[in-house]
Amino acid sequence: xxxxxxxxxxxxxxxxxxxxxxxxxxxxxxxxxxxxxxxxxxxxxxxxxxxxxxxxxxxxxxxxxxxxxxxxxxxxxxxxxxxxxxxxxxxxxxxxxxxxxxxxxxxxxxxxxxxxxxxxxxxxxxxxxxxxxxxxxxxxxxxxxxxxxxxxxxxxxxxxxxxxxxxxxxxxxxxxxxxxxxxxxxxxxxxxxxxxxxxxxxxxxxxxxxxxxxxxxxxxxxxxxxxxxxxxxxxxxxxxxxxxxxxxxxxxxxxxxxxxxxxxxxxxxxxxxxxxxxxxxxxxxxxxxxxxxxxxxxxxxxxxxxxxxxxxxxxxxxxxxxxxxxxxxxxxxxxxxxxxxxxxxxxxxxxxxxxxxxxxxxxxxxxxxxxxxxxxxxxxxxxxxxxxxxxxxxxxxxxxxxxxxxxxxxxxxxxxxxxxxxxxxxxxxxxxxxxxxxxxxxxxxxxxxxxxxxxxxxxxxxxxxxxxxxxxxxxxxxxxxxxxxxxxxxxxxxxxxxxxxxxxxxxxxxxxxxxxxxxxxxxxxxxxxx
Amino acid sequence: xxxxxxxxxxxxxxxxxxxxxxxxxxxxxxxxxxxxxxxxxxxxxxxxxxxxxxxxxxxxxxxxxxxxxxxxxxxxxxxxxxxxxxxxxxxxxxxxxxxxxxxxxxxxxxxxxxxxxxxxxxxxxxxxxxxxxxxxxxxxxxxxxxxxxxxxxxxxxxxxxxxxxxxxxxxxxxxxxxxxxxxxxxxxxxxxxxxxxxxxxxxxxxxxxxxxxxxxxxxxxxxxxxxxxxxxxxxxxxxxxxxxxxxxxxxxxxxxxxxxxxxxxxxxxxx
Numbered sequence: 001x002x003x004x005x006x007x008x009x010x011x012x013x014x015x016x017x018x019x020x021x022x023x024x025x026x027x028x029x030x031x032x033x034x035x036x037x038x039x040x041x042x043x044x045x046x047x048x049x050x051x052x053x054x055x056x057x058x059x060x061x062x063x064x065x066x067x068x069x070x071x072x073x074x075x076x077x078x079x080x081x082x083x084x085x086x087x088x089x090x091x092x093x094x095x096x097x098x099x100x101x102x103x104x105x106x107x108x109x110x111x112x113x114x115x116x117x118x119x120x121x122x123x124x125x126x127x128x129x130x131x132x133x134x135x136x137x138x139x140x141x142x143x144x145x146x147x148x149x150x151x152x153x154x155x156x157x158x159x160x161x162x163x164x165x166x167x168x169x170x171x172x173x174x175x176x177x178x179x180x181x182x183x184x185x186x187x188x189x190x191x192x193x194x195x196x197x198x199x200x201x202x203x204x205x206x207x208x209x210x211x212x213x214x215x216x217x218x219x220x221x222x223x224x225x226x227x228x229x230x231x232x233x234x235x236x237x238x239x240x241x242x243x244x245x246x247x248x249x250x251x252x253x254x255x256x257x258x259x260x261x262x263x264x265x266x267x268x269x270x271x272x273x274x275x276x277x278x279x280x281x282x283x284x285x286x287x288x289x290x291x292x293x294x295x296x297x298x299x300x301x302x303x304x305x306x307x308x309x310x311x312x313x314x315x316x317x318x319x320x321x322x323x324x325x326x327x328x329x330x331x332x333x334x335x336x337x338x339x340x341x342x343x344x345x346x347x348x349x350x351x352x353x354x355x356x357x358x359x360x361x362x363x364x365x366x367x368x369x370x371x372x373x374x375x376x377x378x379x380x381x382x383x384x385x386x387x388x389x390x391x392x393x394x395x396x397x398x399x400x401x402x403x404x405x406x407x408x409x410x411x412x413x414x415x416x417x418x419x420x421x422x423x424x425x426x427x428x429x430x431x432x433x434x435x436x437x438x439x440x441x442x443x444x445x446x447x448x449x450x451x452x453x454x455x456x457x458x459x460x461x462x463x464x465x466x467x468x469x470x471x472x473x474x475x476x477x478x479x480x481x482x483x484x485x486x487x488x489x490x491x492x493x494x495x496x497x498x499x500x501x502x503x504x505x506x507x508x509x510x511x512x513x514x515x516x517x518x519x520x521x522x523x524x525x526x527x528x529x530x
Numbered sequence: 531x532x533x534x535x536x537x538x539x540x541x542x543x544x545x546x547x548x549x550x551x552x553x554x555x556x557x558x559x560x561x562x563x564x565x566x567x568x569x570x571x572x573x574x575x576x577x578x579x580x581x582x583x584x585x586x587x588x589x590x591x592x593x594x595x596x597x598x599x600x601x602x603x604x605x606x607x608x609x610x611x612x613x614x615x616x617x618x619x620x621x622x623x624x625x626x627x628x629x630x631x632x633x634x635x636x637x638x639x640x641x642x643x644x645x646x647x648x649x650x651x652x653x654x655x656x657x658x659x660x661x662x663x664x665x666x667x668x669x670x671x672x673x674x675x676x677x678x679x680x681x682x683x684x685x686x687x688x689x690x691x692x693x694x695x696x697x698x699x700x701x702x703x704x705x706x707x708x709x710x711x712x713x714x715x716x717x718x719x720x721x722x723x724x725x726x727x728x729x730x731x732x733x734x735x736x737x738x739x740x741x742x743x744x745x746x747x748x749x750x751x752x753x754x755x756x757x758x759x760x761x762x763x764x765x766x767x768x769x770x771x772x773x774x775x776x777x778x779x780x781x782x783x784x785x786x787x788x789x790x791x792x793x794x795x796x797x798x799x800x801x
């Protein structure tokens with residue numbers, strides 16, 4: 001893609017006077033993109049276990065028919081909070097963490113363009129997360145109407161709804177600020193010579209993601225604000241009794257919600273596009289078609305939202321439009337999968353842990369893509385809609401999709417961040433446990449959905465017992481294997497084999513031209529890109 | 531040796547999984563894998579479309595995964611593979627953009643007529659109004675002066691309480707039984723009008739391939755024609771609060787004469 005001349009970056013670690021502050025104030029007041037990236041990633045890791053714990057409550061209850069552990073009210077709070085925490089508290093912050101750490105280093109910038117804003121966009125998160133979680137301990141419990149917050153059901157929530165909505169506002173604000181920062185950084189701070197079409201794919205995917213965020217987060221904020229006034233101030237935006245329209249909220253929500261899916265998956269595509277060429281020892285195949293495919297997906301993602309709503313009773317023409325536009329998304333997505341495969345073709349492959357996660361992503365994300373095409377077909381979606389088939393589908397794209405990309409990315413860049421190699425053997429064991437666990441959890445859910453099990457139910461008819469038991473066993477295996485990841489990360493931070501600047505075999509990109517660990521300040525002088 | 535540890539670990543995982551699987555296999559296993567074909571022309575059409583899409587995806591999946599697996603096995607550094615230098619191929623990229631496009635056009639072409647038929651409620655022979663409540667269904671036979679509620683059967687309701695101590699496996703049609711099913715005639719195009727009295731619900735019977743949301747302030751319509759007498763079970767499919775999982779749908783399809791007799795008995799003044 002690009003030929004890189006190493007700048008003076010490697011000597012930057014001599015600037016000791018610019019080192020980090022000591023103690024807590026380093027983390028509270030930091031404006032350093034690496035520190036903030038670390039904070040984001042740690043926050044995401046904590047939330048992975050909070051949201052994962054909720055998933056295990058759900059899977060424990062669903063292990064066998066009958067209610068054994070929780071009542072239906074609490075079960076509904078768990079499904080709702082699990083989704084909100086995982087989407088807004090875990091996977092989105094994780095990718096912003098990667099963006100913070102890697103984008104300045106990849107484009108040869110000394111830091112993010114707006115460092116104080118950067119600090120603020122992170123520090124909103126712990127407060128938002130705490131407010132959201134605190135609703136579980138309030139009178140009436142946390143939100144229980146599903147993460148989609150559909151009225152009129154959500155309007156039956158207790159006063160804690162106000163806190164949940166406020167938390168969503170804050171999380172959205174944090175995302176918007178982060179997105180602004182990323183756009184300004186990428187647009188203004190690229191090293192001389194790095195034209196847009198020389199940027200690494202990860203930067204490209206994040207640039208497009210950031211625009212999507214700015215487009216749709218305000219829409220969500222507007223939607224939930226209308227919920228707030230409906231619930232507490234007597235308006236009737238969504239209440240039929242007052243002349244409002246419950247379906248309007250669904251349109252608003254999914255106008256945000258569908259691009260949101262791609263806000264999560266595009267940075268994953270970016271990470272995969274960095275990992276696969278590195279361990280194939282071959283440049284990314286079809287770089288420009290990858291960029292166009294990413295932009296194409298982002299555009300299409302804004303005109304397909306009502307495929308989440310085929311059963312609400314849309315006019316025939318509307319169903320036709322959303323069916324066909326949804327199918328179109330499969331084309332750029334297929335192009336991406338083919339390009340990754342072509343990158344590996346006639347390469348020189350090795351299978352370090354990041355590559356294992358990337359390969360698993362390739363296979364398992366494709367499975368999620370296939371079920372996505374099936375569900376695009378509106379007449380058949382009447383059968384799939386709101387069953388475990390859709391649960392299987394979106395978990396395939398979000399867990400072995402987005403989460404595997406994030407974990408793979410963490411292994412990929414950990415040596416650059418910490419200066420130590422992680423334990424490869426443990427990493428591989430972690431991979432295999434995760435891969436087995438994730439398939440055991442989610443593959444049987446396809447069968448459950450097709451056999452007729454609705455989603456979001458705490459108890460089920462006995463013919464669904466067997467696959468549910470398998471799924472629960474898989475979930476516990478998957479959940480507990482993630483403790484290994486924590487152990488591996490901690491071990492890598494504390495020590496291990498010294499990593500070289502390149503870390504891997506001749507990888508491409510500016511981040512590999514600076515020493516490992518990356519010095520506190522990199523690229524005080526811009527590197528030259530030919 | 532790291533390699534040995536790894537192989538051992540993999541074996542241990544596999545063995546453990548197999549053991550766990552054996553442990554949870556009950557005697558009365560019901561390992562359903564697929565959609566049922568159902569008992570309406572729509573459900574069969576939908577089933578065929580589902581199988582078509584499934585096979586298209588399976589074939590594409592096998593081809594793509596085979597290429598990936600071949601690449602993973604063949605181009606290994608450990609086997610001395612040397613990386614080629616190519617970075618793009620316009621021909622290949624054009625081909626693999628056009629191919630999926632053709633497949634999708636084919637799928638859309640096959641699906642569109644089904645969607646048009648599903649939405650065509652003309653020429654229906656009777657109309658039933660279905661209203662969702664938290665957490666039961668109301669059925670009204672429009673113009674027949676028959677109307678009743680349908681709620682979860684008592685046996686299921688007792689067994690589903692937290693720590694009830696009752697074994698769901700011992701309850702017949704656990705969670706899929708109601709006190710009064712919706713009774714309909716076979717071979718009759720039945721139009722349903724669907725709405726809700728409180729929050730969103732969705733009326734779903736998999737064997738009829740009918741799933742539609744019941745939304746307050748909206749009246750959604752659809753239709754079904756059942757071919758075979760029988761009892762068909764479904765559930766509410768849209769989260770509607772704490773007892774969302776406990777408001778099943780049961781449809782009993784009777785031969786026309788029996789249905790007429792049943793309807794007459796319902797219309798008779800209560801004694």
